[in-house]
Amino acid sequence: MAFGAIIVGDEILSGRRTDKHFPKLVELLQARGMKLSWARYVGDELGGLVEILRQSFAAGDVVFSFGGIGVTPDDRTRQAAAAALGVRLALHPAAEAILRAKFGDEITPHRLQLGVFPVGSGIIPNPFNQVPGFSIRDHFFVPGFPVMAWPMVESVLDSRFRHLHHAEDYVERAITVRDGYEGGLIDLMEAITAAYPDTNLFSLPTVAETDRQRRSLELGVKGPAASVSKAMEQIKVAVGERGYAWQDKV
Structure with a gap:
């Protein structure tokens, strides 16, 4: 609905x-x-x-x-x-x-x-x-x-x-990928979307506006807690394997 x-x-x-x-x-x-x-x-x-x-x-x-x-x-x-x-x-x-x-x-x-x-x-x-x-x-x-x-x-x-209402079983989790960009992670996003159809994946890029800022990408999943937990673990492993530094989004 x-x-x-x-x-x-x-x-x-x-x-x-x-x-x-x-x-x-x-x-x-x-x-x-x-x-x-x-x-x-x-x-x-x-x-x-x-x-x-x-x-x-x-x-x-x-x-x-x-x-x-x-x-x-x-x-x-x-x-x-x-x-x-x-x-x-x-x-x-x-x-x-x-x-x-x-x-x-x-x-x-x-x-x-x-x-x-x-x-x-x-x-x-x-x-x-x-x-x-x-x-x-x-x-x-x-x-x-x-x-x-x-x-x-x-x-x-x-x-x-x-x-x-399903607040107790509905969560949103994300990581910030340093120097990440959507084009380099689309295949991962597609794989996560296919593997966890009961969740919604999102990506929010940040553009560096000055030399002191770094480009980053907020990458996350929202949906049932169990599926989100599994999806995020897979995302973290894959992002790390590709050489990106990341941290949990609070």
């Missing part, structure tokens, strides 16, 4: 704000032995939002969408989700009850709009201020505020996708 992220907001694309959701989602997934497969950044323009959501709904991935679910004129994510699915928007009964309990006599039609979601949606509880997000078709829509969004994402991962 692939996990994706959609991060919404003109303020991200213009540089007025720095996105924090991407690294946090990577962290939350990795802590549970899962990984992020893709991420998209998109502005507040409705047409662009609709197109991206049509693509992601069609792909069948699990997607976390951050931002654009308020009720100001530039918040268009809920409308885009409904349009992408070809359904109407409606006030969700459970969301309405939460909002009425929160605001009491100060409830207004404007505040009730916070509970308007595409028909068929479920709600995502918000432990920070109780205003819920919504989910539909394995897409989970949360606010752009990290203090709200991250606990909501964690609750989804630990309830809806607990069966996918």
Whole structure:
């Protein structure tokens, strides 16, 4: 099952704000032995939002969408989700009850709009201020505020996708190969990939930008602990036999 992220907001694309959701989602997934497969950044323009959501709904991935679910004129994510699915928007009964309990006599039609979601949606509880997000078709829509969004994402991962957790048996190990370059180790990478199909091999080269820097290559494997251990031992032996110096990546 692939996990994706959609991060919404003109303020991200213009540089007025720095996105924090991407690294946090990577962290939350990795802590549970899962990984992020893709991420998209998109502005507040409705047409662009609709197109991206049509693509992601069609792909069948699990997607976390951050931002654009308020009720100001530039918040268009809920409308885009409904349009992408070809359904109407409606006030969700459970969301309405939460909002009425929160605001009491100060409830207004404007505040009730916070509970308007595409028909068929479920709600995502918000432990920070109780205003819920919504989910539909394995897409989970949360606010752009990290203090709200991250606990909501964690609750989804630990309830809806607990069966996918394999953190205890999912590890990542790597070595730094001094003066190594990918071209000289491709055959080794291919052999490791073929021998351990339940793992994912990665290589991250570093280019020497000054005379004082040395070229290096971070070479590693991630996956089930037993397979990663065997793969890394084979990599270390092979790299040493080829005359490269290496050290464990901490």
